[in-house]
Amino acid sequence: MTHTLIDAARELAPSFGARAQEWDKTRSYCWQNIDDLVSAGIMGMSIPGEYGGRGASFLDVVSVVEEIARSCALTARVVVEGNLGGISAVMAYGSAAQKAFCAPLVLAGDKPAICITEPDAGSAASQMQTTARKKGGKYILNGTKHWITGGGVSKLHLVFARVMNEAGIEQGIGGFILFADPRSGDCLAGFEVVRREHTLGLCGMPEAELRFDNVEVDKKWLLEPPSGLKHGFADLMSAYNSQRVGAGAVALGIAAGAHEHAKRYLLDRKQFGRPLAEFQGLQWMLADMDTQIHAARLLLRDAAQSRGPDGSAFPDMTKAARAKLFASEMAIKVVNDALQMFGARGYGDQEPLERMYRDVRMFTIGGGTAQVLRTQIAGSILGIKTPQSRDGYMRLSDTTPVAAE
Numbered sequence: 001m002t003h004t005l006i007d008a009a010r011e012l013a014p015s016f017g018a019r020a021q022e023w024d025k026t027r028s029y030c031w032q033n034i035d036d037l038v039s040a041g042i043m044g045m046s047i048p049g050e051y052g053g054r055g056a057s058f059l060d061v062v063s064v065v066e067e068i069a070r071s072c073a074l075t076a077r078v079v080v081e082g083n084l085g086g087i088s089a090v091m092a093y094g095s096a097a098q099k100a101f102c103a104p105l106v107l108a109g110d111k112p113a114i115c116i117t118e119p120d121a122g123s124a125a126s127q128m129q130t131t132a133r134k135k136g137g138k139y140i141l142n143g144t145k146h147w148i149t150g151g152g153v154s155k156l157h158l159v160f161a162r163v164m165n166e167a168g169i170e171q172g173i174g175g176f177i178l179f180a181d182p183r184s185g186d187c188l189a190g191f192e193v194v195r196r197e198h199t200l201g202l203c204g205m206p207e208a209e210l211r212f213d214n215v216e217v218d219k220k221w222l223l224e225p226p227s228g229l230k231h232g233f234a235d236l237m238s239a240y241n242s243q244r245v246g247a248g249a250v251a252l253g254i255a256a257g258a259h260e261h262a263k264r265y266l267l268d269r270k271q272f273g274r275p276l277a278e279f280q281g282l283q284w285m286l287a288d289m290d291t292q293i294h295a296a297r298l299l300l301r302d303a304a305q306s307r308g309p310d311g312s313a314f315p316d317m318t319k320a321a322r323a324k325l326f327a328s329e330m331a332i333k334v335v336n337d338a339l340q341m342f343g344a345r346g347y348g349d350q351e352p353l354e355r356m357y358r359d360v361r362m363f364t365i366g367g368g369t370a371q372v373l374r375t376q377i378a379g380s381i382l383g384i385k386t387p388q389s390r391d392g393y394m395r396l397s398d399t400t401p402v403a404a405e
Contacts, residue, residue, distance in 0.1 A: 005060055008040040009067035017071030017352070023204035024074075024355050029153050030204055033075045034109040037082070044107040046083040047091060051103035058084070058242055058304040058315065062249040066297070069253020070260065073359040074204045076253055078111050080246030081150065086112035086158040089239035090177065092313045093225045098177055105156055105179075113154035114243070115145040115210060123372050126233065130212065132161040132176060132222075133168065139222065141176065141215040144194075149366070151208025152193045155181045159212070160236070163222070163229055172229030175236050177221040190215040201358030238312055241320040244367050245303045248320075248327035251363040252296050254356050255331035258338035259289050261353060265342055276341070285337050292330045299323040318380040321373040328363035329370060335360045 047053025069076035130143025225235035379386035
């Protein structure tokens with residue numbers, strides 16, 4: 001299956017690359033590319049066969065994402081979110097009815113939006129203030145979400161909120177499956193796309209602020225993991241490990257694409273009467289880029305094929321963090337070095353390097369900053385939880401805080 005999907009991605013890549021500059025300049029969503037992805041069976045390829053997908057593995061998805069990201073990072077990011085993260089959480093934890101509702105939408109081209117981040121709760125996601133208070137057979141959703149990828153174009157939304165019972169007592173953090181199609185106006189009362197951010201890169205992907213003002217959601221749309229609401233947030237966030245691996249794959253693909261452009265340029269461009277490829281300094285830069293790309297690919301493949309220590313369906317958290325951290329930082333350096341090889345030509349828009357340079361920058365930020373990932377990795381090495389709050393550290397095998405010295 002992997003080779004079939006990769007072949008399809010490679011066939012589509014030239015057309016995606018040809019359109020990439022248009023999406024970037026006009027800040028337009030890549031609707032035409034979505035149609036191609038659907039036709040090729042790439043959207044929702046990770047969805048199990050009984051719900052219409054191909055049952056592709058995370059490794060399959062990562063391999064396809066890398067191929068597409070070489071030409072168009074925007075489209076690759078759609079593929080990530082059309083197979084990992086939100087939809088993978090629904091497929092792992094959702095009821096049969098939830099799966100049957102969400103799968104056809106994704107297979108038809110919808111990119112689900114994961115609504116976690118808030119104006120005052122970014123890296124500290126557990127400090128979110130959005131609430132869902134039970135009222136009979138419904139939940140009343142109130143709050144604001146910010147930097148929501150796909151806000152305004154996505155129909156499916158997985159909205160994280162503090163779940164309250166009818167007495168207003170918190171039960172835990174849960175995810176709610178919410179359908180809203182802002183483009184057609186088919187939205188629940190009280191749902192609003194407030195504004196779209198102006199971003200440095202990935203300009204065709206909306207990053208929006210969403211507001212929920214007494215939005216009524218039927219209780220059947222509460223996505224509740226097996227461990228229940230009390231500990232469900234950790235289960236739901238484990239699905240984010242697959243999202244992180246996917247984000248790392250986009251960064252890897254951008255780097256691989258930049259490396260290909262650099263190789264071409266060094267062979268074609270002549271200075272001082274000989275090709276740039278004959279200059280040892282540039283050869284070494286190219287070799288370093290190649291080595292870093294291969295290292296990132298191995299880390300991502302290892303993470304994609306891993307499972308959490310509890311045998312969960314999602315990648316191991318530490319391996320996912322390690323892979324995304326290395327791939328995202330590597331990609332920034334590789335693209336920067338590739339642009340340097342092009343000189344002034346790379347700085348302009350005659351070549352795709354300046355767009356790739358802007359696109360790649362977000363991957364050390366979104367989906368877990370490089371600093372948060374380092375903290376998670378360090379906690380795994382030391383065997384302690386490493387909260388950034390003032391409550392002190394906590395051993396993984398204990399419940400006693402360790403006082404900071």
